[in-house]
Amino acid sequence: MSNEAEYLSSSGRQLLERREFLDNSATALGSIALTSLLGGEGLLAAKRPTINPSRPYAPRAPHFAPKAKNVLVIFCPGAVSQLETWDYKPDLIKQDGKPLIGGPAVTFQGPAGNLARPQYDFRPRGQTGKMVSDMIPHLAELTDDIAFIHSLTSKSNTHGPAENFLSTGFVQDGFPSIGGWVSYALGSENDNLPAFVSIPDPRGIPQSSVNNWGPGFLPAEFQGTPFNASKPLLHLNPPAEISTKQNQAARSLLQRMNARHLEKNPGDGKLAARIASYELAAKMQLSVPEINNISSEPAHVLKSYGADDTSNPIKAGFAKNCILARRLIERGVRFVQLFNGAYASGGELNWDGHKDLKKQYDVHAEILDQPAAALIKDLRHRGLLEETLVVWCTEFGRMPMFQKGAKGRDHNPDGFTCWMTGAGVNPGVSHGMTDELGRKAVQDVHPLYDFNATILHLLGLDHEQLTFYHNGIERRLTNVEGDVIKEVIL
Numbered sequence: 001m002s003n004e005a006e007y008l009s010s011s012g013r014q015l016l017e018r019r020e021f022l023d024n025s026a027t028a029l030g031s032i033a034l035t036s037l038l039g040g041e042g043l044l045a046a047k048r049p050t051i052n053p054s055r056p057y058a059p060r061a062p063h064f065a066p067k068a069k070n071v072l073v074i075f076c077p078g079a080v081s082q083l084e085t086w087d088y089k090p091d092l093i094k095q096d097g098k099p100l101i102g103g104p105a106v107t108f109q110g111p112a113g114n115l116a117r118p119q120y121d122f123r124p125r126g127q128t129g130k131m132v133s134d135m136i137p138h139l140a141e142l143t144d145d146i147a148f149i150h151s152l153t154s155k156s157n158t159h160g161p162a163e164n165f166l167s168t169g170f171v172q173d174g175f176p177s178i179g180g181w182v183s184y185a186l187g188s189e190n191d192n193l194p195a196f197v198s199i200p201d202p203r204g205i206p207q208s209s210v211n212n213w214g215p216g217f218l219p220a221e222f223q224g225t226p227f228n229a230s231k232p233l234l235h236l237n238p239p240a241e242i243s244t245k246q247n248q249a250a251r252s253l254l255q256r257m258n259a260r261h262l263e264k265n266p267g268d269g270k271l272a273a274r275i276a277s278y279e280l281a282a283k284m285q286l287s288v289p290e291i292n293n294i295s296s297e298p299a300h301v302l303k304s305y306g307a308d309d310t311s312n313p314i315k316a317g318f319a320k321n322c323i324l325a326r327r328l329i330e331r332g333v334r335f336v337q338l339f340n341g342a343y344a345s346g347g348e349l350n351w352d353g354h355k356d357l358k359k360q361y362d363v364h365a366e367i368l369d370q371p372a373a374a375l376i377k378d379l380r381h382r383g384l385l386e387e388t389l390v391v392w393c394t395e396f397g398r399m400p401m402f403q404k405g406a407k408g409r410d411h412n413p414d415g416f417t418c419w420m421t422g423a424g425v426n427p428g429v430s431h432g433m434t435d436e437l438g439r440k441a442v443q444d445v446h447p448l449y450d451f452n453a454t455i456l457h458l459l460g461l462d463h464e465q466l467t468f469y470h471n472g473i474e475r476r477l478t479n480v481e482g483d484v485i486k487e488v489i490l
Contacts, residue, residue, distance in 0.1 A: 035316025049185050056221045057188040057195050067424025067490065068389035070329050070336070071455060072379075074372055077163060077206040077265035078350030079340040081398035081409055082417040083118050083207035083438045087150055091436040092400055099435070101403050106372040107410035108157050113402040115437065116409070119358040128292045128428045135365045138373035141472060144428045145376075147488035151432025153449055154396045154413035159344050159352065161209040161414065162395035165249060166448055168216065169192045169477045173208075176216035176468070177224065178452055179335040181477045182459060183248055185466050189332035194280070196335045197328050198224040201468065202317030203349045204342030204488065213337055217470040224337060229320035232292045276477035290326050294320045305374040312366065319371035326378055329388055338367045347408070351394065354408040378419060389458050393418040393451070400437040415441035418451060424458040424489050429481045431487045446485055453482035459488060 002140045031371065052276045083089060104112055126144035133140070156162040161171035167283040168175040176184070188195035188321040201303065205226075206212055213224025241252075256411035280364035302308045307319035310458040318340060341350030370394075379385040397416025398409035415434040433443035453463040456477065463482050467474040 004134075008055060013146060016213050020352060024337065024470055035309075046471070049187075051184075052217070053274075053395070054217065055308040056394040057183070057191075059189050062186060063462045063465055064460050066458065066460030068422065068458045069387040070332070070334055070384075071098070071179075071337045071389045071391065071459065072245075072325055072329055072338065073179075073391045073393065074237070074338050074340060074375075075166075075206070075212070076340060076351050076368065076392070076394045077159070077201075078344070078347065078352035078394070079162070079396045079411060079416075080351045080394040081353060081357065081361075081413070082399060082434070083409070084120055084135055085133050085420070086148055086417040087438050088122045088133075089118070089400070089434075089438045090435065091215060091388060092438060095437070100439075103439075104400065107399055107403070109403060111404040112198075112399070112410070113404040113406070115166040115400055116407075119361065126310045126428070129432075130430060133363060136201070136369045137368045142229075142373060142376055142421065145416045146152060146419045147425045147427065147429040147431065147487060148376075148417055148419045149431050149436060149451065149488060150417045151443060151445050152416050152418055152451060153441055153445060154416075157396060157411040157413045159207040159395060161208075164211050166395050166451075167208070167212040167215075169320075169479055174216055175211075175475075176218045176222070177211070177213050177337075178455065178476070178477055179221045179224050179337055180215045180218050181466060182456070182461075184218050184462055184468070185332055186459065189333050192280075193291070193328065193331055193333055194225040194284075195333065196222065196224040196337075197274065197323045197333050197336040198226045199228045199325060199339060200226055200352075201339045202228065202230060203323070203340045206332060206339055206341065207343050212339075218468055224335075227288070227292075228317075229292060229294050229324045230317055232288055256354050275431060287331075291331065294323050297323060302379070304378070306370040309418075313352075313369065313472050315367045317372070318367050322375040326375055326382075326384070327383055329379065330382070340372070342365075350432055353398065354403060354410065355406055357408040359464070360408075388454065389420060389424060390422040391455060392418050395469055397438075398448065400439050412439065415439060420488060426488050426490050429488055431485065444487070447481065449478045449482035450485050453478050453487065454485045457484045 007008055052058060083092065087173060092115060095115045098115050100115055104111065104261050120133045122131040124130065124135050125132045128144055130143050132143055155165050156171045164173065165171045167177045183195035197215065213226060215223035216257065241412050276486040305322055307323060310315045321338060325336050328336050341364065343349060347353050347355060351364055353360045376390055379388055396411060396413040399412045402408060403410050403428050413440065431444060432441060433445060435442050456463045456466060463476060464476045467476045
């Protein structure tokens, strides 16, 4: 208060104090509003990467020194059972055929049946002696190099929303995929290929389809480009009647016209971005056919992946996709998303083992195991695993009991396993734990927010600082949650 206050009555001083309080409050509220507006305009301390519209894919610096340069995600849609693969539960074997005391009478698809032992034998692997299923013998050989997280949880028990949650951090549609966030943050180190490529399974696309590689509200140039070894990009090549010389001349003319148009409209970021996209598409006419030419691989490489398996064309197709993934990583593609499994189909086309899990998993494991293991070994052999983070994931897990009247397991978002290997990963670690029957995460519980935060961390990105202003909110992959799982990284 001013010195004049001493001449006021007690009631007068109180009134002056209230006025000063209101003045100060108004100033504070104004500051908050200004901060929000400045933040929305990107005028405060930079959280978001600076994007040159004419070079949206230019390499950008991470927040801090990264452990990994690239990411390869092996995504198994349909929800792989942790109990048949990575999470050994001897108590479940002992209680086989018994009812789950205090367990749910009804699960996702109906009445629950009795507890059911793992449908495959487990045995100790490597120097760690970790128990891993015989269902995946080739991947089991890599156990010493893997960091397992056995205590992940999801926010949905439905495939589509759960795929969304794993890929985007939200169960709803319309949010950017993790690959979109990474390409937005870091750009690309290859001028002729996209920063983010998604490789659908030979059997089809996953349940939530393009949401898994979509840009959401990020600029469209940061969406993933989907193609696989058997189905290259649509409309990539010019019509047969157009010669290479004619095609090059047309592209050159278009480039000059675009440049002239941009000169007349300086500062038009959207125009510059479109031109950059067209130029990348033109470059891909040359780069994609070459990278898709799996036949150029030596015979011993094709054999090691199982790409020459004529008895199982789906396995051979997935193996070729694995080789394509390695070739993309070799050429500096920042984020490669490789799918093993397609859309919901009663477990016929993916890992959704409701009806007869053992019969279905025999099929799916044969397709996954050898090619995926060969991919990781090949990356190591070529020195690429030192800078590449490899992630194996699925949208949720499976219940320890069979469904009533069936030989399959129902959906379980309350405790399941994903893992990492490669750059920055602490090998031979098994972190977190489900209960004695594998139903629920009980130790070091991690929502999938933590899993995605850890992936970003290994790329040198702070998940709390990687944001995009949308509809009045600084959005991020991990929403308002997420902690790095420090136990699985070096």
